[in-house]
Amino acid sequence: DQQVKQNSPSLSVQEGRISILNCDYTNSMFDYFLWYKKYPAEGPTFLISISSIKDKNEDGRFTVFLNKSAKHLSLHIVPSQPGDSAVYFCAAARFTGTASKLTFGTGTRLQVTL
Amino acid sequence: DAGVTQSPTHLIKTRGQHVTLRCSPISGHKSVSWYQQVLGQGPQFIFQYYEKEERGRGNFPDRFSARQFPNYSSELNVNALLLGDSALYLCASSSQGAMNTEAFFGQGTRLTVV
Structure with missing residues (x-):
């Protein structure tokens, strides 16, 4: 049961343009959503997060939008840069009384071309 | 500042053997989580430990165990x-157990079983 889905395995965008990465989830109990970037041979690096009570969070070139009614979130990167080329994972967190657990999507490989 | 460190970085083992993977969290972080990432998939939650106690367990067999020192x-x-x-x-550390909105990942240990 894949609770967090990234339906696009890859995306190619020209440098300077906007990159939009999408993520869908099925569990309405998730409290937080996060985006991680991963380069080969490295662990995931945290990018940006959003609480389930908000619909937008912005940090520099990165903006995350959350549509709770559609159970959909997206990451916008503008302008895209060649260094943004990596695999991007969407993750959802649920807080219980004593623990938190991240549920990841399968990732989208972003390639930013010159 | 030292990030999350994992050892070893690569490991080859034979079927039936036992393996121990190690993780040092960021200084001051009391929570450590373990994730398994199979090729082409997102990381899957295995365990979370906070203040030396198991706080969460994913859907993995009893062959998997962990502890925090x-x-x-x-x-x-x-x-x-x-x-x-x-x-x-992958090992991830965070400052809190529950209500943890950001986890910092190590570079991972690549385990190959032959």
Whole structure:
């Protein structure tokens, strides 16, 4: 049961343009959503997060939008840069009384071309 | 500042053997989580430890076990290795147990079972 889905395995965008990465989830109990970037041979690096009570969070070139009614979130990167080329994972967190657990999507490989 | 460190970085084991993976969290972080990432998939939650106690467990067999030490470092143990255990094992540290909105990942241990 894949609770967090990234339906696009890859995306190619020209440098300077906007990159939009999408993520869908099925569990309405998730409290937080996060985006991680991963380069080969490295662990995931945290990018940006959003609480389930908000619909937008912005940090520099990165903006995350959350549509709770559609159970959909997206990451916008503008302008895209060649260094943004990596695999991007969407993750959802649920807080219980004593623990938190991240549920990841399968990732989208972003390639930013010159 | 030292980030999350994992050892070893690469490991080759034979089916049926046992393996121990190690993780040192960021200084001051008391929570350590373990994730398994199989090629082409997102990381899957295995365990979370906070203040040396298990706070969460994913859907993994009893062959997987872990512990956290007084200095908050952690070990992941896998017994009776199967070919399917070949994966990248990621350790993440965070400052809190519950309500944890950001986890910092190490570079991972690449385990190959032959």
